[in-house]
Amino acid sequence: MEYEEEGLTRDGLKEEYHHAIARKIILLTVCVLGIVLFVGLLSLSNYEGVGLKETYEIIWNHILGNEYPSKSLFWWADRYIWNTAFPHALAAIIAGAALAICGTMMQSMMVNPLADPYSTGISSGACFGAICAIVVGVSFSSVTGEMGIVTNAFIGAMVPALLIVFLAQRIHMTPATLILLGTAISYFFNSMITYLMVTTDADTLQSAYMWQVGSLDGMSWDSLPIMAVVTVIGSAIVMLLSSKLNVMSLGENSAISLGVDVERFRLLCLVLMAVMTAAIVSFTGIIGFIGLVAPHMVRLVIGSDNRFVAPISMAAGALLLLAADYIAFQFSDIPVGVVMSVIGSPVFFLIILWQTRKAGAIY
Amino acid sequence: MEKKTVTIIAAVVVVAIVVVAAVLVGFGGNGGDDSSGDSEIASQLQIRGNANDDYTIDDKDMEILEDVMAGERSISDYPLADVNNDGNVDETDKQLLQDLIDRKDGTTVYVLCLDVNGEPTTVSCTYPLRDVVPYGTNIQLPTLYANGGQYVAGYFVSSYETAESSISDSAVDLGGSQRQISDAAWKNFTALDANTEGGLGALLVDYSGIAQITDVRAADLEAAEIPMIIYSSADAISEITTVLTLGFLFGGDCETIGVEYAQKSWDIINQIDEAVGGLSDDDKCSYICCTMYIYICENDSTFNSSASTAGGLPYYAVNQDFADTYTGDGSTKMQSVEALSNFTDVGAILNNRSMDWGLDAAGIEDLVIDTWDHDNKGVSSTMYFKGFEDRLVYINNLLPGAVKVAYMAHAMYGDDFSREWADGVLQDFIDMGTAPLDGQTLDTILAYIDHDLYMEVTA
Numbered sequence: 036m037e038y039e040e041e042g043l044t045r046d047g048l049k050e051e052y053h054h055a056i057a058r059k060i061i062l063l064t065v066c067v068l069g070i071v072l073f074v075g076l077l078s079l080s081n082y083e084g085v086g087l088k089e090t091y092e093i094i095w096n097h098i099l100g101n102e103y104p105s106k107s108l109f110w111w112a113d114r115y116i117w118n119t120a121f122p123h124a125l126a127a128i129i130a131g132a133a134l135a136i137c138g139t140m141m142q143s144m145m146v147n148p149l150a151d152p153y154s155t156g157i158s159s160g161a162c163f164g165a166i167c168a169i170v171v172g173v174s175f176s177s178v179t180g181e182m183g184i185v186t187n188a189f190i191g192a193m194v195p196a197l198l199i200v201f202l203a204q205r206i207h208m209t210p211a212t213l214i215l216l217g218t219a220i221s222y223f224f225n226s227m228i229t230y231l232m233v234t235t236d237a238d239t240l241q242s243a244y245m246w247q248v249g250s251l252d253g254m255s256w257d258s259l260p261i262m263a264v265v266t267v268i269g270s271a272i273v274m275l276l277s278s279k280l281n282v283m284s285l286g287e288n289s290a291i292s293l294g295v296d297v298e299r300f301r302l303l304c305l306v307l308m309a310v311m312t313a314a315i316v317s318f319t320g321i322i323g324f325i326g327l328v329a330p331h332m333v334r335l336v337i338g339s340d341n342r343f344v345a346p347i348s349m350a351a352g353a354l355l356l357l358a359a360d361y362i363a364f365q366f367s368d369i370p371v372g373v374v375m376s377v378i379g380s381p382v383f384f385l386i387i388l389w390q391t392r393k394a395g396a397i398y
Numbered sequence: 399m400e401k402k403t404v405t406i407i408a409a410v411v412v413v414a415i416v417v418v419a420a421v422l423v424g425f426g427g428n429g430g431d432d433s434s435g436d437s438e439i440a441s442q443l444q445i446r447g448n449a450n451d452d453y454t455i456d457d458k459d460m461e462i463l464e465d466v467m468a469g470e471r472s473i474s475d476y477p478l479a480d481v482n483n484d485g486n487v488d489e490t491d492k493q494l495l496q497d498l499i500d501r502k503d504g505t506t507v508y509v510l511c512l513d514v515n516g517e518p519t520t521v522s523c524t525y526p527l528r529d530v531v532p533y534g535t536n537i538q539l540p541t542l543y544a545n546g547g548q549y550v551a552g553y554f555v556s557s558y559e560t561a562e563s564s565i566s567d568s569a570v571d572l573g574g575s576q577r578q579i580s581d582a583a584w585k586n587f588t589a590l591d592a593n594t595e596g597g598l599g600a601l602l603v604d605y606s607g608i609a610q611i612t613d614v615r616a617a618d619l620e621a622a623e624i625p626m627i628i629y630s631s632a633d634a635i636s637e638i639t640t641v642l643t644l645g646f647l648f649g650g651d652c653e654t655i656g657v658e659y660a661q662k663s664w665d666i667i668n669q670i671d672e673a674v675g676g677l678s679d680d681d682k683c684s685y686i687c688c689t690m691y692i693y694i695c696e697n698d699s700t701f702n703s704s705a706s707t708a709g710g711l712p713y714y715a716v717n718q719d720f721a722d723t724y725t726g727d728g729s730t731k732m733q734s735v736e737a738l739s740n741f742t743d744v745g746a747i748l749n750n751r752s753m754d755w756g757l758d759a760a761g762i763e764d765l766v767i768d769t770w771d772h773d774n775k776g777v778s779s780t781m782y783f784k785g786f787e788d789r790l791v792y793i794n795n796l797l798p799g800a801v802k803v804a805y806m807a808h809a810m811y812g813d814d815f816s817r818e819w820a821d822g823v824l825q826d827f828i829d830m831g832t833a834p835l836d837g838q839t840l841d842t843i844l845a846y847i848d849h850d851l852y853m854e855v856t857a
Contacts, residue, residue, distance in 0.1 A: 082589055106622050108592040114621065115588060118614050119581055236728035237690055241577045242609075252581050255614050364582050 059337045059347065066350035070128060073357035077364060078120040085112045118255070126254040126262065127360045127371075128353040130315045131325055133266040135352025136273050137308045138326030139333075139345050143284040144304045145210040151326040152312040155213065155305065156195035156220030161316045162247055163224040164191020169243045170231045184246070188317035195220040196309030203302050209287070213301075249322035249372025251360055258318050265314035269307055270349060276304070277341040284339065322372045324379025325352045331386045355379075437668040439660045441635070444643040446508035446520060447495045449479040453642055453660055454653075455498050463487060463495055483508050483520045498525070501649060509647065512628040514608055514616060523625040526649030527599045531572070531587060533579065534604025535752070536632045537640065538562065541602060542834045543798055544645035544656045551598060552590045554579055560756030561796050564833040579610040584618075591622060598624050602644070605630035632700035634707050634799030638663045658830055663800035666823055667707060670807045673814045674709035682711035683745035683810035686720075686738070689729050689795075691749070691772045691779050694737070698727035701750050704799065708806035713744050735781040746810045747786055750802075752795040755835075755843040763855040765844050770852040792847040796834070798827050805846045820846065 079090050085108065093113045096103075103110040137152035145154070152158075164187035199216055202208070232243055273280075279300060282290045290297050316322075329352035333344050359374040366374075439453040447455050449462035463479045465471040466487045473479060473487055481491040481498070497505040505525040513519040529551040532538040539561070541550065547564025554574030556566040570590055574583035591598045601619060603611060605628050611619075619626050631640035638660050645656015674682070685705050687695035695701045697714045706712060714721035720741055724730060732738070738747075751769060769792050772779040783790045791809040793802055804823040807815045821840055828835045835843075 082585070106591060106597045108589070111588040111592045111622075114618060115585055118618070119585070123581060234730065234733065236693060236696075236730060239728065245578070252578075253612050253614075255612070257613075 055338065059343050062333065062336050063347050063350055066347065066354045069354040070350065070357060073354070073361050074121075074124045074128075076361050077124050077357070078116045082108060082112045082115070084108060090116065122256050122259060123251055123254045123360070124357060125259055126251050126319065127356045129259065129262045129266050130251070130319050130322065131329070131352035131354070131356030132270065132349035133262070133311050133315045133352075134322065134325040135329035135348040135355075136270050136345055137311050138352075139330040139341060139348045140273050140276075140280060140304055140308055141326070142330055143280040143341055144301055145213060146284055146286055147210055147214065148331070149327070150210075150214065152308055153221075153321070153323070153326070155199050155217035155309070156224060157192045157309055157312050158316060158321045159221040159224035159228070160195040161188040161192035161313060162321060163228055164188045164194075165246050165317070165320070166228050166231050166243045167191070169246060170235045170239050185317045189313050191224075192313030192316060193309060195224070196305065196313070200302060200305060200309075203298065203305070208298065208301065213305075245370060246320045248370045249316075249320035249375070250370040251319060251356075251363075252370070254318070262314055262318055265311055269311040270345075272307055274342075274345050276300075277345050280304075280341040280345075281339075284341070320370075320372060322356065322375055324375050324383065325356055328379050328383050328386070329355055331383070335386060335389065437661070437664045439642075439657070439664050440667075441639040441642050441660050441664070443646055444510040444639060445498070445646060446478050446483055446510065447481040447491075447498045449476045449495075451478065453657060454646070455495070457499065460492075460495055460499060463492060467492065478510075481508060482506070483522075501525070501653075507647065509625070509627055509643070512605055512630060514611060514626075514628070516605060516608075516630070521625040521627060523600050523627070523647065525647065527644075527647035529594050529596070529599040530602050531590070531598060531600075532565075532602040532604075533574070533610065534607040535576070536606060536637075537602045537604040537629055538565075539796060539834065540629075540631055540637055540640040541565075541644055543659060543832050544641045544648060545652045545831075545833045546644055546648045547833050549599070549648055549652075551594055552587065554583055554587075558752070558754040558796060560754050560838075561834045564836075574610075577607070577610075579607075579615075584615055588618065588622075591624060597622065600625045600627050603628045604632075606632065633703035634663070634667075634803045635703070636700075637799035655830065655832055659798070659827075659832065662826055662830065663798070666800045666804050670707075670709050670803065670815070674807070674811055677709070679711055679715070682709065684713045684716050684743075685710040685746045685748050685806075685810060686713045686741065686744050688747060688749040689751070691751070691769075692732045692737075692774050692782050693729035694724055694732060695729045695750075696724045696726035697721060698725075699729060700727075701748070704803055705748050705806050705810075708803045708810060710746065710748075710806065710810045713741060717741060717743075732782055735777060735784070737782065738786060742785065744786075745789065747783065747790045748806055748809060749790060749792045750795040751792050753844050754796070755794075755838050757842050757844060759841070762841075762844050766847050766852055766855045769847055787849045790849065794843065794845045797824065797843075797845060798832070801827055801845070808846070809848070817846075 075087065075090065079085065079087060085093070089109070090112070093109060093116060097113055097117060103113060134152055138150075141150040141152060141154060142148055165184050168184045168187040195217070198220065199213065202216065206212070232240055235243070279295055282293050282295050283297070283300065287297055330344060330348045333348045333351050337343055337347060355378070356371070356375065359378055360371045363369045363371040363374045441453055442448065442451045443453050443455065445455060447459055449459040452458070462471060462476050463481070466473050466476055466479045479487050479491065481494040494505065498507065503526065506522050507525045508520050508522050510518065510520055528549050530541070530546070530549055531552045531554070532541045532550060533554050535557070538553065541547065542562060542564055548568075550565040550569045552570040552572045553565050554572050555576055556562045556571070557576065559566065570586070572583045572586040572590065574580060601624055603626055608628065611626065616626070629636070629640045631637045642656045642660045645652045645659070687699060687701035687705055689695055689701060697712070702712050714724060753765060757765065770779065774782070791805070793805045793809070795802065801824050804815065804820045808817055808820040824843065824845055825840060828838055
């Protein structure tokens, strides 16, 4: 009766509820279908004579253990699909999903629409670690080459995270303090990075810069287990915490009044986000905008309930990165990080304009 | 005078003229097309079967192999007598060597090169080598200098339209870059192998680009049985060996030109060595090598190796500050216009710049000015080299190694090696008919820039 007094009938509410559910299902379906489409496109492209039907045939034959004549087009296509395209596409899906869910968590936890997984200086720390390995040849592990860089980047990423966690236990940490600390840490690491990069030779500079920009090139099956395990476990925890994230996004005071131990919860989120982001960027380099844009895109369609935003953001992030990767692949030498920035900035701009017209909070 | 006396005098004069001409042609430095020139070719053909470690495979190698088989010589002294790299020298090696001596098509050749870790290894390929894909300028140009452009099926990058026209006009562009083979480019490589009858002959890799051959790609090559021939051939001496070996592998005219290239190169190197090799360090000209306008080559840089071949004394050997500052094998960007201010006693600054050819007079002038006055993010190169103008030269890095060495020798020892002499060396290589220089003249190639030339074009 009260609803009817407010102009909302029971049927109207039901209809609105069904619309909301439908929007979520449709968005998730679109993202999943998009992922399937782009995985297919990444597997197919450029082998003349190997179309969609043949690609499925190759995959099926591979599963059955049937082999093609050595060095034939189908033989190469089989090797390409299993050794390059699939790990490449899976890396894009995992990285996109992980960065997107971290972005969702950060924006809700910080109550800040501009927060993303890199806001606490993790990317700068990872970059510094990687560039130490590339430019100076200093590695935290005895392993050299690609895995040496990965180890360095991971440890470098954990330095700002641990610093913030350490400080959080000693001072009262508001979202603004966190962002400011992250900015200060970023400036520090960026200055060190700049120093290392201006004093090195052109070839090393190129390698360092390529890492900094972010790329999925050269991803192999060996790269995936760590990324996948950390992402799956981390995402499961974030989804379990999503109700609390909803409360956090109402603001610190509201969260406290609703019984949330804000500081402890924030600390938990920070550690979770740091480990997940570090596990991704240490393999891919710094791929920007996913963590910022994907959650906003999803909220635009389905609203701000993190129980749904978190998983659907993962699908949207995976789709976004796969699409960017496909575009990068078409242009051969453009790193995916560059394409992501080219796509991400105007998309973010449009989201802001759209949201402003609709006049609502964007987190 | 009697008719008979006149005839005798005329005959003597003719013989004398012929002898003098023969002496001049045979021993007169740059002259002559005969590949059996004055100097010994010190480069060793990197092919198993080259038992005597010289520049070719011939009957002399067979004699050694037979001696090893007979126990008269030891395999440890002649390891390349083991033609098929199985640890023994037997009838199989003998037959294989005979096939190599006969230059028989389809023979399996065992090539000495580097592995992905930079260690010496042996890989096998089929003679004559066809349908290759080079990666890296330092292997691409030697491939072309051996006239192997016609056998290049695909390339990852071609930055010099004229110098590399023998591949870019006919081979497939696989879409890589100087420093990266993307997944897309590698996919194009695999498609090229599938579409090439009999598959690709080999991937030729410059060791500086080895990071692009990831484990997955190396596994692809192994599974497809595509040999990967890796060389580090940035300095002049290594480049000669690479041209010689690739020339042999391509066979026919390529082998001839490879040997001629090596012969001429060693003629030049020996000529320089004879003139200045015996100088004491005090009398030698010290040098600093630079690249990319304002990058100082570090102590172990291959640019320094080439300059030392030209008779120079690396500056790190005479200045400890410099030696301590520029350790390594790459190059370091000058941090300020005063980066060279503590090294004013250096004898020469040899700046290496890759410049395509096929230029007209206006193009040459523009390139001279662009090089000398190059803008380095708002600061002209002239500021970095202020006070060194009379000792600064730019040498075209695309030229054959021996030509670069000749221009370096001229820059450091102008009294011994004139500009005309260095130009003559370049002319010799142009006349040789090696593909990258085909159709060029001294007027279409900007080989050497010094202050005089800069003043001339800006006057």
